[in-house]
Amino acid sequence: MSVRTLVQGARAEGRDIVVLCIGTDRSTGDSLGPLTGTKLKNINLFPHIYGTLDDPVHATNLESMLKSINTAFPAPFVIAVDACLGKLENVGYVTLGQGSLKPGAAVNKDLPPVGNAYITGIVNVGGFMEHLVLQSTRLNLVMKMADTIAHGLSFGLGRPQIHTQ
Numbered sequence: 001m002s003v004r005t006l007v008q009g010a011r012a013e014g015r016d017i018v019v020l021c022i023g024t025d026r027s028t029g030d031s032l033g034p035l036t037g038t039k040l041k042n043i044n045l046f047p048h049i050y051g052t053l054d055d056p057v058h059a060t061n062l063e064s065m066l067k068s069i070n071t072a073f074p075a076p077f078v079i080a081v082d083a084c085l086g087k088l089e090n091v092g093y094v095t096l097g098q099g100s101l102k103p104g105a106a107v108n109k110d111l112p113p114v115g116n117a118y119i120t121g122i123v124n125v126g127g128f129m130e131h132l133v134l135q136s137t138r139l140n141l142v143m144k145m146a147d148t149i150a151h152g153l154s155f156g157l158g159r160p161q162i163h164t165q
Contacts, residue, residue: 017048033056046154097118
């Protein structure tokens with residue numbers, strides 16, 4: 001499965017593709033979503049990107065953003081992007097899958113499931129003191145992962161790319 005396959009299938013059903021990047025810039029590890037959204041907006045002319053450094057989508061505004069998306073689009077196909085914690089040997093891996101993700105699960109937040117497809121980036125090790133782990137995640141790793149995800153999404157969306165410095 002690839003982003004392009006998911007996008008082509010959703011477009012064949014007449015659905016609007018929406019990229020929803022979840023997270024906050026107040027925590028290095030949790031900034032993967034907004035960094036990805038910002039980078040994607042800078043390299044791809046695709047219009048339906050929510051969750052950037054300027055306008056992040058996080059725990060306090062996620063539900064209202066989902067309502068807004070469902071109001072704006074009759075049948076959106078949401079690709080949710082979020083950071084997650086995992087095993088040490090998987091830190092730095094990116095996962096693509098069908099179905100929804102559960103944002104905030106690593107830090108015991110009760111948020112609604114999000115997305116028809118998901119992209120997660122394992123930014124650090126989970127299992128103990130998750131808030132501290134997210135705050136002490138290396139920015140270099142998160143930036144590289146955001147670049148990888150943004151470029152992969154841009155390719156998969158198949159829209160004209162622009163190049164910025």
